[in-house]
Amino acid sequence: MGKSKYFKNKEEFVKVMTALCDRLKCDPKVGADVAKANVIVRFEYSDPDAAVTINGRDKPETPGDFISYCWDSKTPEPDVVMINSADFSHRFWHGKENPMLAIAMGKMKTKGDAAKALALLPAIKPAFKIYPEVLKELGRKDLVL
Structure with a gap:
């Protein structure tokens, strides 16, 4: 495995993705x-x-939240696992990666029902505008692509 082009370490990557x-x-x-x-x-x-589980099935404990997430946990059991580099994720959240093409080319691997995850693409498209805003709010304008 290589080194991230964008993130110095796990803590930095997790901080950005948590935000x-x-x-x-x-x-x-x-x-x-x-x-x-x-x-x-x-x-x-x-x-x-690193690993993050996004739970869109169970009602979150925090009022006002629609979904929940947790880092580096094996529970809850996912419907699908998407496997890729942190750099791929960074480019993806900028809207610069095509997951279907990435799967075909081996840049992203899946376990489980990949169709369920790919069906989320229209739902998460607005996040492509939110991600650069989050980077700027964190003082990481240097990471905006």
């Missing part, structure tokens, strides 16, 4: 649409190694 997840989980468009899909997706990242 994004915090915005999306209560977003009335993205969060609500992901919850309607009734799916649990785990993203397993490399370079750096």
